[in-house]
Amino acid sequence: MSTKSHSCVLSPVQPDRPTLETLRDGLRGWYLARRRRLPWRDEPTPYRVWLSEIMLQQTQVATVIPYFERFVATFPTVEALAAAPEEDVLALWAGLGYYRRCRALHEAAKAIVRDHGGALPASLDALLALPGVGRYTAGAIASIAFGLRAPLVDGNVARVLARLTALEPTQESAAGQKALWALADALVDPVDPSTHNQALMELGALVCSPRSPDCGACPWHDGCRARATGDPESYPRRAPKRAPTAMSAVGGLATRDDGAMLLARRPDGGLLGGLWELPGGEHARGDGSRKDAVERWFAERLGLAVDVRSHVASVTHVFTHRRLALEIYAVDGADRLAPRPTWYTEARWVTAGEVAALPLSRLTEKVLAAVEGRAR
């Protein structure tokens, strides 16, 4: 059976009914033949759909799968997740990045237990009221888990729809967003919105990829305006990219004779909130020497007087809009007094075995790998 639709003519936002039906039918047929088996699709309970959608925000499917499986094995219900200490939840999330998502997930689990008896609410408005649940995630849970006729637009869907209609406003603009949501809304299959929305996301993931879309295998090949231009990759239109801002920072590696090292917990909220790291802070041009900056941060943030001994590692890391260059120095004297954290919320001497149980950012994992074996 051919997976291609008949030729169709689209207006950018309001396709007519026969066109919508042709698009839905083509998409559905393609999806039922080509879909991947994914752990959250096998048993699409509201909890599993919600968890997978939060994890999949800005993260690849292949990365998410082992995290998802560990999460549902450790926290099989919303109640189990809500009752867990935040540190345990963050530790299980460590490595997925975007830790604010994890904290919001945990807050939402508590709200679901407190306000909805432990069951995710089956309405868009109630879903939108949960921490960490925006328009996209609410649409995904409502349609996939509850079969409600709700649209969704994520990065994959935006790309497919912008290409289908050769949308001129940039994807980030208000006009672009409005057009994409209106089109997604018009397109949702009223009979089976769950399959339809999953199919739309799958088409973006498997066929209509950012680079070299496989238009020959696409069920929307004949009606796609971007393909007809001969340059589908030029859609979605994009605003020019900002270059990442360069940042410098310093950190101190304090170790004891028993091999333990000093780690500190960042304040909640803000970049890498609640995660543990080697103590330190930013170092801007004009701030004096890096060694002085290390000593100053230990004093200001931990109430400890340390002496910098030697440089031990350089680590670079790229955040979404920032490129960080971090210089690590070995320090002496941190164990003369107990730390008195001020900006940091906590500080602990931890052994190599204990480090693994703490929630760490990718950056700190890189730092620890770089300084491994450098303790005295």
Ligand code: SF4
């Ligand atoms: S025809 Fe090509 S560009 Fe158009 S939706 Fe399909 S894969 Fe994407």
